[in-house]
Amino acid sequence: MGYDFFDELSNTITRTSKDLSKRAGQIYEAQKIRNRLAGEEHMVEKLKADMGNLLYQRYKDGGEIDEELKVICEEIDQHMQIIAGYRDAAAEIKGRKICPACEKAVDRSVSFCPYCGAPCPTPEPEKAEGEVVDTEGNPCDCGSDEPAEEAGEPETAGEEAVSEETEQPAETAADESVEQEIPKPVEEEVKSE
Incomplete structure (x- = not known):
């Protein structure tokens, strides 16, 4: 009786291990097929991207392409212009500039790119909106070479009041936008909890 029990147990273990071995082989084969499938799908996507890059290059070179593709290329x-603006802004924060040829960030003081040797002009600092630039020492644009006080055109009190009234809403709007952008200090957040 003990002998039959152990024989039956041994046969059950053998069948189970053969089943598991067979299932493991099936899983392994299925995984190999899935990997090959994924590799082929990846290759198709790469070829599509290459085809798109060729079409885009043809568009950049001025070649003939369909109108639908032209719209996509324009987009x-x-x-790409937005990306260039972001790269310039990121480089500006770090005190660097972007090489126009290889598009790598280089030190702001260099005249030539150390990576590709292309000339790297230093971008002109942008003037903020509303900032008045004094041209040739003449603060007014009245056509006279003399400053406003010397030209015999003193400002009247009414003109000062009008200019202050027109400037005040712009300053208020600017102050409100700055306040919205500034995050709360950490201390205030802790106190509110």
Whole structure:
């Protein structure tokens, strides 16, 4: 009786291990097929991307492309300009500039790119909106070479009041936008909890 029990147990273990081995082989084969499938799908996506890059390059070179593709290429150009603006802003924060040829960040003081050797002009600092630039020492644009006080055109009190009234809403709007952008200090957040 004990002998039959152990024989039956041994046969059950053998069948189970053969079943598990067979299932493991099936799982392994299925995984190999899935990996090959994923590799082929990846290759198709890469070829599609290469085809798109060729079409975009043809568009940039001025070649003939369909109108639908031209619209997509124009949209790509818009996004590329936005990306360039973001790169310039990031480089500006770090005190660097972007090489126009290889698009790598280089030190602001260099005249030539250390990576590709292309000339790297230093971008002109942008003037903030509303900032008045004094041209040749003449603060007014009245056509006279003399400053406003010397030209015999003193400002009247009414003109000062009007200019203050027109400037005040712009300053208030600017102050409100700055306040909205500034995050709360950490201390205030802790106190509110």
